Amino acid sequence: MTTVSLRRSIGDLTFDHVLVSPQDPGGDGHDAPTVLVFHGMEGRSDAQLAIAQRLTQWGHRAIAVDLFGETVSAGGSQRCADEMTAFLADRGRLAGRLSAVLTALTDAPEVDRDAMAAIGFCFGGLCVLDLARAGHPLRAVVSFHGLLTAPDRPGDGAIPARIAVHHGWDDPFAPPEDVVALGRELTARGADWQLHAYGGAMHAFMAPFADQPERGIQYHPVVADRAWRALGDFLGEVFAPRS
Template identity: 35%
Template sequence: MSGRVVNYYDDSIECKGYLSLPESSKSMPLVLVAHTWKGRSEFEDQKVISINSLGYAAMSIDIFGSGVNGGSVEENQTLIEPFIKDRQIFRQRLISAVEFGKTIEGIDASKIALIGFCFGGLAAIELARSGYELSGCVSFHGLLNQSDEPFQKVNTKLLVLHGDKDPMVSSEQILALQDEMTESDADWQFISYGNTYHAFTNPAAKDIEMGTVYNHDSDVRSWTAMSNFLEEVFSNVNK
């Protein structure tokens, strides 16, 4: 495997991703990894390597641009705010990463998925909402903030992996998302893990007051669910 930092663009905004491809003589699927509200970090880059072990190419993407990282809760909130408020900008930034992914040598452009964590989980849902067609989207403990922006016909399969005790997601938001996906006649799944808080896949999450707590069992179970989902969507292209 050869991992490297790659630059790609959304109009004039330079984004910095981390790309790694297993050795293969054939074109392979690509999994894009969307970051938390901190920005692209070692956490997402390590997920890239883990995805390689499943036999897929992977790239952690840069939604904020310029490789920016937040250093506090306040900075993180400031970084995500423009994308929460303007979903068109959010969607276009994600689509630019997918379009770049299609141009990478060794990638099967018909087999691209996006997964994301926390803010990146919302990114996975928002990309599905955009109507853009790709193999699949997976949200890990994603924010479910609704917007006034009309959603398009959902053309990609969606898997949402949620912690039942996540304080950042209300039951109303869950129902609203499910109603939205059903109304769009989407192919969607929603798995809720009991006794599980926000950020349950991050071993560094240990803040019970904030509601961010790692859960080993839910981490393993959700990764297995994602792996099975990717195997399905990559074997059912154009269906």
């Protein structure tokens, strides 16, 4: 695989996205689908980059998206946590950031804007759902142990992206009432959606470093493997050649 920086500026902020591409001995690879990988509270991280690298095994390009910007990331974990909290308190501002970042990335010549999906973890799971709610041109979005609540103005038109949600049933940050509300919301907007709820799984079940069960945060290797295999099947369906 190859890894290159896709550094982009939005206003006076700089964002260091990282593009990971599979080896392509038969051509230039520009026809490969692109999967955007959205980070959680920690900002753009090595764990997120590892997910992007795994996606290349399925023949996809992947971009580890920097949603907070280099200045925030350089400020450490507390600065990143504060940035996430500010975005959660102002979903309109978050929508603006998501739209600006997506526009900057789709302008990259390496990206096929007609074959794009987005996946996200924790806060990133919320972000990809908000991208779908806003009607951005994505084939699909996949949320892993994401926050599920709708923004104040989620929209009311049809949602074009296919949606898959992977949820730990014992996740205290997304209680059952949020799950039911999401299902009703997506159904009302005519979305093609699916939900995978995993018994015995807490928040951050995909993250090997998660180990705070007293807070409802814990890695679950069996569930993580199930969710990853389900992602592969879903992306294979989404990016299947159109007849």
